[in-house]
Amino acid sequence: MSAVKRYQHGSRVPGWDQAADLDKDPAGVPDPALVEVPAALRAEIEEAMARYPERHSAALPALAAAQRLHGWCSPEAIEQVACVMRVTPAYLSSVASFYDMFELEPVGRHSVYVCTNISCSLRGADALYDAIETAAAGDRQINLRHFECLGACDIAPMVSVDHLYYGPLELADAQRLIDDLQAGREPIPDLALARLRSADPDANS
Amino acid sequence: MRTAPILLHDIDEPGLASLAVYERRGGYQSLRKALAMEPSAVLAELDASGLRGRGGAGFPAGRKAAFLPQGDMDRYLVCNADESEPGTFKDRELMQKSPHMLIEGIMIAAHAAQTNHAFIYIRGEYEAQARILDLALAEAAAAGYTGEHVLGGDFSCSLVLHRGAGAYICGEETGLLDSLEGKRGNPRLKPPFPAIQGLYQGPTLINNVETLSTMPHIIAMGGAEYAKLGVSGSAGTKVVSVSGHVQRPGNYEIELGTPSREIIFDLAGGPPEGRAVKLWFPGGSSSPVLTAADLDVPYDFDSLAKAGTMLGSGAIIVVDDSTPVLDVALKLAKFYRHESCGKCTPCREGTNWTVRMLERIDAGEATPMDLDIMSSVQEHIIGNCLCVLGDAMAMPIGSMIAKFRGEFEAHMQSRQLAGAGAGAL
Numbered sequence: 001m002s003a004v005k006r007y008q009h010g011s012r013v014p015g016w017d018q019a020a021d022l023d024k025d026p027a028g029v030p031d032p033a034l035v036e037v038p039a040a041l042r043a044e045i046e047e048a049m050a051r052y053p054e055r056h057s058a059a060l061p062a063l064a065a066a067q068r069l070h071g072w073c074s075p076e077a078i079e080q081v082a083c084v085m086r087v088t089p090a091y092l093s094s095v096a097s098f099y100d101m102f103e104l105e106p107v108g109r110h111s112v113y114v115c116t117n118i119s120c121s122l123r124g125a126d127a128l129y130d131a132i133e134t135a136a137a138g139d140r141q142i143n144l145r146h147f148e149c150l151g152a153c154d155i156a157p158m159v160s161v162d163h164l165y166y167g168p169l170e171l172a173d174a175q176r177l178i179d180d181l182q183a184g185r186e187p188i189p190d191l192a193l194a195r196l197r198s199a200d201p202d203a204n205s
Numbered sequence: 206m207r208t209a210p211i212l213l214h215d216i217d218e219p220g221l222a223s224l225a226v227y228e229r230r231g232g233y234q235s236l237r238k239a240l241a242m243e244p245s246a247v248l249a250e251l252d253a254s255g256l257r258g259r260g261g262a263g264f265p266a267g268r269k270a271a272f273l274p275q276g277d278m279d280r281y282l283v284c285n286a287d288e289s290e291p292g293t294f295k296d297r298e299l300m301q302k303s304p305h306m307l308i309e310g311i312m313i314a315a316h317a318a319q320t321n322h323a324f325i326y327i328r329g330e331y332e333a334q335a336r337i338l339d340l341a342l343a344e345a346a347a348a349g350y351t352g353e354h355v356l357g358g359d360f361s362c363s364l365v366l367h368r369g370a371g372a373y374i375c376g377e378e379t380g381l382l383d384s385l386e387g388k389r390g391n392p393r394l395k396p397p398f399p400a401i402q403g404l405y406q407g408p409t410l411i412n413n414v415e416t417l418s419t420m421p422h423i424i425a426m427g428g429a430e431y432a433k434l435g436v437s438g439s440a441g442t443k444v445v446s447v448s449g450h451v452q453r454p455g456n457y458e459i460e461l462g463t464p465s466r467e468i469i470f471d472l473a474g475g476p477p478e479g480r481a482v483k484l485w486f487p488g489g490s491s492s493p494v495l496t497a498a499d500l501d502v503p504y505d506f507d508s509l510a511k512a513g514t515m516l517g518s519g520a521i522i523v524v525d526d527s528t529p530v531l532d533v534a535l536k537l538a539k540f541y542r543h544e545s546c547g548k549c550t551p552c553r554e555g556t557n558w559t560v561r562m563l564e565r566i567d568a569g570e571a572t573p574m575d576l577d578i579m580s581s582v583q584e585h586i587i588g589n590c591l592c593v594l595g596d597a598m599a600m601p602i603g604s605m606i607a608k609f610r611g612e613f614e615a616h617m618q619s620r621q622l623a624g625a626g627a628g629a630l
Contacts, residue, residue, distance in 0.1 A: 057385060059388070060329075060369065060384070060387065063370070064329070095389055098372060099369070099372050100371030101330070102370055102371075113330070117536070117540055118292065118490055118536050118537060118540070119448040147330075148291070148543060148544065149289060149290070149292065149540075151288050151289065151293060151330070152297065153522075154454045155454075163330070163333070164332065164333050194301075197217050198213055199453055200457045202209065202458070203214070204215055205209060205210065
């Protein structure tokens, strides 16, 4: 057996090296006078906070709004949300790091989630992922990810492109999907989920 | 015998997602009827219907709504639309095509349980469905079906759509509550149950999309009439998501108690030509697997429980004889490892070790003991965590080892031989 990999701090668990600088005081709630927040983002977060009996509930919608603006949950984005919500950046980082749809690193403009969970993989999702990866050929504007079950096993294998669903895809559709995205068109519109009628023969009766 | 669909009755009616078409098809009449009744009378109808929760646990819906304590405090209703159980896509179709049916059901349940704030927690990936719900909610509010003084009466209840951000665990009711409060979606210790202490520490009723969408129909036809559908202990119809190796995957609405074979073969077309059913999950990826020998089990809560598995979320995943059982087990174990929130040790470590042992089997590095160790890992997860995510891996994996042990052993041996052969070269 190979030796267990250990991080600088001696633990087998990553995280401490980057996450904590013990010489630095933890960041407090940002001072509104020092943080510039784009007006539209501020309005969206304040509107979200007003929807709930408790303002903390707006953390997810607020982070999502900031991510839409900044492209990812950058330290700057988190500071802006923290400033409007009156919470610490650490609180928001802890939340953002829990959820798959929040990006903690810069990513490409188009999200392409390929479902590779059980039902899709039974119908060829893993090969589809490889085909899309080949077609994208390292295009940095395309944020290609494996994703857990997206709830569309009736169109397996399927992809979620910029949060809209398409399927079932043949391997040949991979190139078409990438071509459409790169040309700025709606991708593979003939495979959009919205077209689908109920499979139940007795529905609509 | 097939019964006429209730939830899918006019699901593809053009424009059904709009208020005008929904009202023309008789929409919101049940809410009017319910608001004219005492809350306790609405509860009695739900109770009489025998409706059991469609999200996974199958708890009687009327009884759950009656658990909320009386009193002056804020009370909450949360619709669980975080449909993430692999293989399940019924709520997606219901919300996308008939959002007002859900809104009407929510307001009926809100009136029955006398809640004053209601939320729909929809998974973040369902952006198209969330946009449709946004529009429907605005229409419903403008028409006075939600908000202050619903339909001009005394009852008031706000209804807010909340988007998640991608976490399977937020479908677990207490993980969902933490997430809705703006935190990481870690499950809570139960008791206290959400009915007593839930969202913002207040009494909270949590129901699945399909459960709530059924309520307008129960009020329209009467609880006793609804209870005549299905079989004893499993009243009504159920939208079943069928996927995997079948020719016509999709949502089918069946009367509970329908033989599983009819669903898998007559409706979904069975496996592709020349292949046979090897194993199938009756209720999402968390349910213990059944084999071809179990195809005649009636599809209802009690019959499936008797067969050692569960109806769960009502998602049938069919795996045919072209797929090694190890691939299925590894896919599942990796999913649960990824989605474990990490709070409880048996789940966090158990899912990780199960993946690693399955990988060892696949790599030809396993010993015959490993199957027994893996079984015992599953046993040590079950019942030892705050929530059932770990159990949801342990049950299907345990059942696969029990039912396909020979195949696991053969896989192990063939990989070892292949490894030895490669080494000799």
